[in-house]
Amino acid sequence: MTSFKLLLLPGDGIGPEVTAEARRIVDWFTAQGIARFETEEDLVGGSAYDAHGEAVSDATMDTAQAADAVLFGAVGGPKWDGVAYDKRPEAGLLRLRKDLGLFANLRPAICYPALADASSLKRDVVEGLDILIVRELTGGVYFGEPKEITDLGNNQKRAVDTQVYDTYEIERIARVAFELARTRRNAVASAEKRNVMKTGVLWHEVVTRIHDEAYPDVALEHVLADNCAMQLVRRPKQFDVIVTDNLFGDVLSDIAAMLTGSLGMLPSASLGAPDEKTGRRKALYEPVHGSAPDIAGQGKANPIAMIASFAMALRYSFGLGEWADRLEGAIATALDQGLRTGDIMQDGMREISTSDMGAAILKNL
Amino acid sequence: MTSFKLLLLPGDGIGPEVTAEARRIVDWFTAQGIARFETEEDLVGGSAYDAHGEAVSDATMDTAQAADAVLFGAVGGPKWDGVAYDKRPEAGLLRLRKDLGLFANLRPAICYPALADASSLKRDVVEGLDILIVRELTGGVYFGEPKEITDLGNNQKRAVDTQVYDTYEIERIARVAFELARTRRNAVASAEKRNVMKTGVLWHEVVTRIHDEAYPDVALEHVLADNCAMQLVRRPKQFDVIVTDNLFGDVLSDIAAMLTGSLGMLPSASLGAPDEKTGRRKALYEPVHGSAPDIAGQGKANPIAMIASFAMALRYSFGLGEWADRLEGAIATALDQGLRTGDIMQDGMREISTSDMGAAILKNL
Ligand SMILES: CC(C)[C@H](C(=O)O)[C@@H](O)C(=O)O
Ligand SMILES: CC(C)[C@H](C(=O)O)[C@@H](O)C(=O)O
Numbered sequence: 232m233t234s235f236k237l238l239l240l241p242g243d244g245i246g247p248e249v250t251a252e253a254r255r256i257v258d259w260f261t262a263q264g265i266a267r268f269e270t271e272e273d274l275v276g277g278s279a280y281d282a283h284g285e286a287v288s289d290a291t292m293d294t295a296q297a298a299d300a301v302l303f304g305a306v307g308g309p310k311w312d313g314v315a316y317d318k319r320p321e322a323g324l325l326r327l328r329k330d331l332g333l334f335a336n337l338r339p340a341i342c343y344p345a346l347a348d349a350s351s352l353k354r355d356v357v358e359g360l361d362i363l364i365v366r367e368l369t370g371g372v373y374f375g376e377p378k379e380i381t382d383l384g385n386n387q388k389r390a391v392d393t394q395v396y397d398t399y400e401i402e403r404i405a406r407v408a409f410e411l412a413r414t415r416r417n418a419v420a421s422a423e424k425r426n427v428m429k430t431g432v433l434w435h436e437v438v439t440r441i442h443d444e445a446y447p448d449v450a451l452e453h454v455l456a457d458n459c460a461m462q463l464v465r466r467p468k469q470f471d472v473i474v475t476d477n478l479f480g481d482v483l484s485d486i487a488a489m490l491t492g493s494l495g496m497l498p499s500a501s502l503g504a505p506d507e508k509t510g511r512r513k514a515l516y517e518p519v520h521g522s523a524p525d526i527a528g529q530g531k532a533n534p535i536a537m538i539a540s541f542a543m544a545l546r547y548s549f550g551l552g553e554w555a556d557r558l559e560g561a562i563a564t565a566l567d568q569g570l571r572t573g574d575i576m577q578d579g580m581r582e583i584s585t586s587d588m589g590a591a592i593l594k595n596l
Numbered sequence: 597m598t599s600f601k602l603l604l605l606p607g608d609g610i611g612p613e614v615t616a617e618a619r620r621i622v623d624w625f626t627a628q629g630i631a632r633f634e635t636e637e638d639l640v641g642g643s644a645y646d647a648h649g650e651a652v653s654d655a656t657m658d659t660a661q662a663a664d665a666v667l668f669g670a671v672g673g674p675k676w677d678g679v680a681y682d683k684r685p686e687a688g689l690l691r692l693r694k695d696l697g698l699f700a701n702l703r704p705a706i707c708y709p710a711l712a713d714a715s716s717l718k719r720d721v722v723e724g725l726d727i728l729i730v731r732e733l734t735g736g737v738y739f740g741e742p743k744e745i746t747d748l749g750n751n752q753k754r755a756v757d758t759q760v761y762d763t764y765e766i767e768r769i770a771r772v773a774f775e776l777a778r779t780r781r782n783a784v785a786s787a788e789k790r791n792v793m794k795t796g797v798l799w800h801e802v803v804t805r806i807h808d809e810a811y812p813d814v815a816l817e818h819v820l821a822d823n824c825a826m827q828l829v830r831r832p833k834q835f836d837v838i839v840t841d842n843l844f845g846d847v848l849s850d851i852a853a854m855l856t857g858s859l860g861m862l863p864s865a866s867l868g869a870p871d872e873k874t875g876r877r878k879a880l881y882e883p884v885h886g887s888a889p890d891i892a893g894q895g896k897a898n899p900i901a902m903i904a905s906f907a908m909a910l911r912y913s914f915g916l917g918e919w920a921d922r923l924e925g926a927i928a929t930a931l932d933q934g935l936r937t938g939d940i941m942q943d944g945m946r947e948i949s950t951s952d953m954g955a956a957i958l959k960n961l
Contacts (some may be wrong), residue, residue, distance in 0.1 A: 307791075321791045350831050356716045372737075372759065374791055380794050392759040392796035395735065398752045405866050424846070426672075426686045427738055429745050433755035457846045461854040464829065480787070481822045482847055489826040550656070 234267040235549055238298040240275040240291070240327075243320060244303025244522025245532035245585075252534035252589030253302060253541045256432065256558065257348060257390060259593060268312025271298075274523075276306025276320035281511070286323030292330060300548040301327065301515040302541060305522035320522075328368050330497055331513045333501035334400065335407045336366040336480065337543070338519060340467075340487035345566040348574055350492030357469065362487050363415065363472045366407040368501055370400045371430070373477045396430045396476065401437040403504065408474035409446035418450040418471040422459040422479055431456075456483070463487055488519045493535030494576045495520055496542035496562075500547050514548045516540035526573075530584040533572040538592055561595035568595075599632040600914055602683055603663040605640040605656075605692075608685060609887025610950075612668025614886065617899035617954030618667060618906045621923065624958060630686035631914060632757035636663075640832060641671025641685035641691070643886075651688030657695055665913040666692065666880040667906060681756035685887075693733050696878045698866035699765065700772045701731040701845065702908070705832075705852035708861060709929070710931040711940055717859030721832065727852050728780065728837045730773040731845025735765045735868055738842045761795045761841065766802040768869065774811035783815040783836040787824040787844055796821075821848070828852055853884050860898030860939045861927075864903035865912050867900055879913045881905035891938075895949040898937040903957055926960035933960075 241250035251357060251389035254270065261268045272289045274282050278340040286306070295301050306320035314320075327333070339392055342350065342360035349430060382388055405421075412419045421438045425431035442451045454462065456479040462469060463486050475483055488497050492519045497520070503513035518536030526532060546555035570591050583591070602622060606615035619635065626633045638644075638656045645651050650730065651671070660666050671685035679685075692698070707715065707725035715722045740758035748754055770786075777784045784805045790796035800818055807816045821844040826832060828851050828901070840848055853862050862885070868878035883901030891897060904927060910918035935956050936945040 267850040316794075316797065319791065326794070351721045352717050375756070378794050380798055387763045388798055389760065389762050392738070392793045392795050394757040394759065395746070395754065397754050409798040424843075426684065427690070427846075429681075429743050430754075430759045432681065433745055433753055457850040459860075460825070460847045461850045462919050464851055464854040478789075479841075479847075481792075482825045482844075485822040485826045486829055486851065494826075519861040535893075 232264055232267050233549075234269060235299040235420060237268045238294055238301045238434055239272045240301060241272065242276040242304040242306040242522065242525040243278055243308050244305055244524040246276075246306065246522055248528070248530065248585050249518065249532050249534040249537035250302065250304045252585060253537045255537055255589055255593055256541055256596070259596070260554070264550060265554060274383055275323040277308055277311040279313060279323055280318055280320065284318065286318055286320050287326050292326065295327060295331060299350045299511065300544045302544065303327070303515050303517035304537065305518065305520065307522050308342065308524035312543070315459060325373065327515060328501060329374060331515065332369060332503040333513060333515055334369040334504070335404055335502045336367060336368040337411070337500045337502070338484040338488070338497070339499060340364065340484070340491050341493070342491040343493050343566055346491070346493045346496070346575055347561070348492070349577065352490055357490055357492065360467055362467060362470045363411060364480060364484040364487055365395040365404065365472055365474040366484055367400065367404045367476050368480075370476035384414045394428070394430050394478070396433055398437055399435065401434055402441055405438045405441040405474060406445070407502075408472050409442065409449050410474040412449045416424060416471040417448070418452070420452045420454050420459065420470055420473045422454050422456045422473055422475040422483065424456050426455060430476065436476065441446045459483060460486055463490065473505065484519070493575070495572065496539065498536050498543050500540070500543040500590060502547060512548070514544065514551055516544045531573045532585045533574050534585050534589050535592075538589070540561060548568070558596060559594045564595040565591045570575065597632050598627055599634060599664060600664040602633045602635045603659055603666045604635055604637045605642040605666060605668045606637065607669040607671040607887065608643055608673050609670055609889040609892040611641075611671070611887055613893065613895065613950050614883065614897050614899040614902035615667065615669045617950060618902045620954055620958055620961070621903055621906055624961070625919070626679055630919060631916060633669060636705040640668070640674055640688040642676040644688055645676060645679060645683055645685065649683065651683055651685050652691050652692055652881055660692060660696060664876065664899065665909045667909065668692070668880050668882035669902065670883065670885065672887050673889035675889070682800070690738065692880060693866060694739060696880065697734060697868040698878060698880055699732060699734040699869070700769055700867045702776070702865045702867070703729040703731060703849040703853070705729065705849070705856050705862060706855040706858070707929065708858050708931055710928075711856070711858045711861070713857070714940055714942065715855060717855055722857065725832055727832060727835045727847040728776060729845060729852055730769065730776065730837055730839045731849055732765065732769045732841050733845075736842035759793070759795050759843070761798055763798065763802055766799050767806055770803045770806040770839060771810070772867075773809065773837050774814050777837040778813045781818070781836040782813070785819050785824065785835055785838045786819045787819050787821045787838055787840040787848065789821050791820060795841065803839065805902070824848060828855065849884070858940070861900045862938065863901050863902065863908050865908040866911060877913070879909065881909045894940045895951065897950045898939050899950050899954050900957075903927060903954070923961060928959045929960040930956045
C-alpha cells in the first residue's frame with residue numbers, strides 16, 4: 232500500500248474545525264487500506280504567531296518541504312490586525328506558496344445544482360456553471376521587489392509594489408492551463424491588462440506563443456482583465472479555463488466563486504513543478520473561503536470546501552482520481568439529502584453542524 | 597450668460613455617433629440661452645493615430661488644457677492591434693488623464709428601475725442600486741516607473757510594472773470620496789490589498805487618518821479588494837461610496853457597472869484639483885462603455901451613457917446641477933416611454949436608433 236506524508240495546517244478561525252472533518256476522511260482512507268496517510272499537524276497564521284512569533288516557523292517549513300501534500304485551513308482574524316507586516320497571518324501562507332514553489336493555483340468554480348438558487352445571479356445564468364481559474368501564484372505584485380514604504384519627509388511617504396513576470400513564469404502557468412483545458416472543454420481565456428501594463432504585454436505574447444507551438448488544438452481567447460470581470464458577471468458560462476496572473480487571479484477567482492452561490496463549498500489546489508526525478512509535484516490544498524472568525528468554534532462552519540480540497544489532493548497528489556470522484560459524489564449526495572450547514576441553509580432543508588456534515592459525507596462514502 | 601469652452605473628442609468606433617447625440621443636447625442648451633457652450637471637436641485614439649501618428653496630438657492637448665471640460669467618446673478597436681505600445685489608442689486617453697491631472701474618477705453605478713430585469717443578477721439584489729465608485733486615476737500601476745520589458749537573453753524577457761502611491765495622492769482622493777459621501781448616504785468603503793501590498797498599507801493608513809481628522813461623521817469601512825469584488829456580486833446594496841486605487845478601480849467599477857444591467861447607460865467624470873485662483877477643476881466626461889467596433893456606424897449604439905456624461909458635466913463643471921437633474925429625468929422618461937436601443941431591448945418595448953434616442957431625450961427635456 233502506497234504511503235503518503237500529509238501535513239495538516241488548520242490555521243485560525245474556522246480552520247481547525249473544518250480541518251478536523253477532513254481529517255476524519257483522511258483517516259478513513261488509511262483505515263480502509265486504500266492508501267496510507269501519515270498525517271502531522273502544525274501551526275500556521277495567527278496561531279503560529281501566538282506560539283512562536285512567526286506566521287510559519289522554519290521547522291514547519293521543513294515538514295512542509297518533506298510532505299507529499301499540505302492540507303491548509305485558513306488564516307487571519309482581527310486579533311492580529313496590529314501585527315507587523317512581515318509577521319501577519321497571511322505571511323505564513325505566502326511563504327508556503329513561495330518556498331514550496333507552488334506556482335499553479337487551480338480554483339474550480341462549480342455551481343452545485345442543489346445550490347443554484349443560493350446565488351445572487353439568476354438561476355439560468357449560473358446553473359451548470361463549471362469554470363476553472365488557473366492563477367499564477369508565486370510571481371507578480373505579490374513578491375516583486377521593491378515592495379516598501381519610504382518616508383519622504385514633510386509628512387509624505389511613498390509606497391511601492393512591483394509587478395514582475397519573467398517569460399518562464401508565464402510559460403509554465405500557460406502550459407498548466409492548456410493541459411487542463413484538454414481534459415475539459417478545450418478552451419482557455421487569458422486575462423491581463425496589456426493596454427496598460429507591460430507585464431500584460433509579455434503575458435499576451437508568451438501565452439500566444441505557447442499556444443501556437445504546443446496547443447494549437449485548444450481554443451485561445453485573450454480578454455482584458457476588467458472585461459473578464461464584467462463577463463464573469465454577465466455570462467459566466469462562456470468560460471472554460473481562465474488563466475491569469477497572481478493579482479487578477481485573486482480578484483477574478485473570488486468573483487467566480489461568489490457567482491456559484493457555493494463559496495463554502497469550493498476547494499483549491501496549489502501545485503509546484505514536477506520533480507525531475509520522481510515526477511511528484513509539491514502541493515497545497517485549501518478552501519477558497521477565509522477564516523470567518525465571527526463564527527469560529529460554534530460548529531457552524533461548512534466543512535465541504537475543506538473536504539473537497541482533500542478530494543483535489545486525492546486527484547492531483549495521490550493518483551487516486553477515482554476516489555476523488557467518489558468523495559465529490561458523497562458531497563453532492565449529502566446536499567441532495569437536504570443536509571445544509573448554516574451558510575447554505577434553504578427553506579425545507581435540514582440545518583446541521585460542521586461535524587454532522589463531515590459524518591454525513593463519510594457515511595455516503 | 598456664462599460661456600464655457602467644451603472640447604468634444606468622439607474617438608473611435610461608436611464614439612462619433614454617440615457624441616453627435618450629446619452634441620445636439622449641448623447645442624440646445626446654447627440655443628435656449630441657458631449657458632453658452634463654445635464647442636470644438638478633435639481627434640483622439642485610433643483616429644488620431646491614423647491622422648498624425650499619435651493617439652493624441654500636442655495641439656489637441658493644448659485645446660484640452662484650455663477647455664472648461666472635455667467630452668470624450670471611446671477609443672480603440674482591432675484595427676490598431678498592431679500599433680506600438682506608446683501610440684496605441686488607449687495612450688491618448690491615459691495622456692489626457694495624466695496631463696490634465698484628472699485624479700478623481702467618479703463612476704456612478706445606478707440600476708435604472710426600467711432595466712432591472714436586464715441584469716444577470718436577481719431583481720431584488722440590484723433594484724434601486726446606487727453606488728458611486730471613486731477611483732484614483734493618475735497614479736498607481738498605470739503610471740509608475742519602471743514600466744518596461746527587458747531582454748534577459750536565452751529567450752527570457754522580464755516585464756515590470758510599478759505601483760506607486762504617495763501620501764498626498766491618497767489624501768486628495770480620500771477627501772473627494774468623503775465629500776461626496778456626505779451628499780449621499782454618508783458611507784465610504786475603502787478597498788485595497790493591504791495584506792499583500794505596501795501601497796495597500798499606506799492607502800489604509802492615510803484614508804483612516806483623513807477620516808478621523810476631517811470626516812469622523814462619515815461611516816468608514818475597510819475592505820480587501822478581492823472581498824469587495826465578491827461583496828459587489830453578493831450584496832451590492834451594502835455599498836454607498838467605494839474609494840479605491842487606479843487598477844482595482846478599473847475592475848471594481850466594471851463589475852459595478854455590469855451588475856446594473858445598464859452598461860450602455862453609465863457615465864463617468866474625471867476631475868482635477870480645483871484651480872487655486874478660479875476654483876475651477878479640469879474635467880473629462882466619458883461613458884463607461886467602450887468603442888464597440890462591431891456595431892459602429894450602424895445607428896445601433898446607445899447614446900444614453902454619453903448624454904448622461906454631459907449631465908455630469910452640467911453638475912460638476914458648469915454649476916448647472918438642476919439642469920443635470922432635468923437631463924437625467926429626460927433620460928429616465930425616455931425609458932419609461934418604452935424606448936430602447938438594441939443593447940437594452942426587452943419584450944414589449946420599442947427598438948429605436950441612436951439618433952431617435954437622442955431626439956427623444958431632447959424632446960423630453
Ligand atoms: C489571504 C491572502 C494573502 C490570499 C491572497 O491574496 O492570495 C487570499 O486572498 C487568496 O486568494 O488565497
Ligand atoms: C481603456 C483603458 C485604458 C481604461 C483603463 O484601464 O482605465 C478603461 O478600461 C477604463 O476603465 O476607463
